[in-house]
Amino acid sequence: MTYFTEAASAETVNARMGPDTAPRLAEVMASLVRHLHAFAKDVQLTQGEWETAIAFLTRTGQICSGERQEFILLSDVLGFSMxxxxINNRRPAGATENTVFGPFHVADAPIRAMGANISLDGKGESCLFEGRVLGIDGAPIEGATVDVWSDNADGFYDVQQPGIQPKWNNRGRFITGADGRYSFRGIRPVSYPIPDDGPVGQMLAQLGRHPYRPAHMHYLVTAPGFQKLVTHTFVGGDTYLTSDAVFGVKDSLVAPYEPGAPGDTLWRSPFDFVLVRE
Known part of the structure; x- marks a missing residue:
C-alpha cells in the first residue's frame, strides 16, 4: 500500500480493493477507476467543474420518480444505452438489428387479430404495417409474437396521457401463422421530443443539441427457440434520422413508407424481421 499521489492515483485506489471482492466486480470497478482518473487528468478538470458535475448529478437524481428515470435519459443521450x-446484441449478417427498448412499453398488450387497427383515437395518417418473421435461413417462423407500440399523431404515448388517450391506444400483439406473416393497421408515427425540462435537457441545450427522436414504430418480436428482438422501424425521410437524440437509428431499420392501396390506408410500410436461434 502507498500514499495517494497524482501520478499513481488510480493504482493507489485500486490497490485498496479487498482480496475477497467478487472477480467481476473487481474487474469492472478497477477499470472504472482507471478511466475516471485518466479522464480528469486528460482534461485537467478544475475544482469548479467537478462541483458543477456533482450538482448536475444531484439534480438528475432528485428529478427521478416512479414515472421518470432521468439517469436512463442521460445514458440515452450520451449514446451509452445504445x-x-x-455489445449485448451482436448478430450475424442478415439478422434484424436491435435498438433501444425505450421507456413506454407496457406488458400484456391485447392480442389482436391479424390486420386489426391498433389506433383507437382516430387521429393520424392511417398506415398498414406488414411483413414476415423469418429465421436467418429464410424459413417463416410460426407462433412468433409481434408486440408493437407507437406514439399517437400528437407525439404522445397512451401512458403519457391517461384519461386523454384510450387505454392500449396504438398497441397490440400479433401471433404469426405458418407463413410467418404479420399485419396490422396503425398510423404513420410522428417525431417527438424526449423530456427536456430537467438537467439532461439543459445539458442538451448547452451542447447545441435538439431533444427530438425521429418517427418510429416499436417492435418486440419473440418466438420459442429464437433470440428476443427489440427494435424500431423508422420513417424514411424523417428530419431527425441522422440526429436522433438517443442515437437509436440504424440504416437497416429505416423502413419504406409507400402510398397505400386506394380505399385502404394512406400508407403502407412493409418490413421483414429476421431472428437468430438461441
Missing part, C-alpha cells in the same frame, strides 16, 4: 445494447 453502446451497451450493441
Amino acid at each position: 453502446l451497451v445494447d450493441a
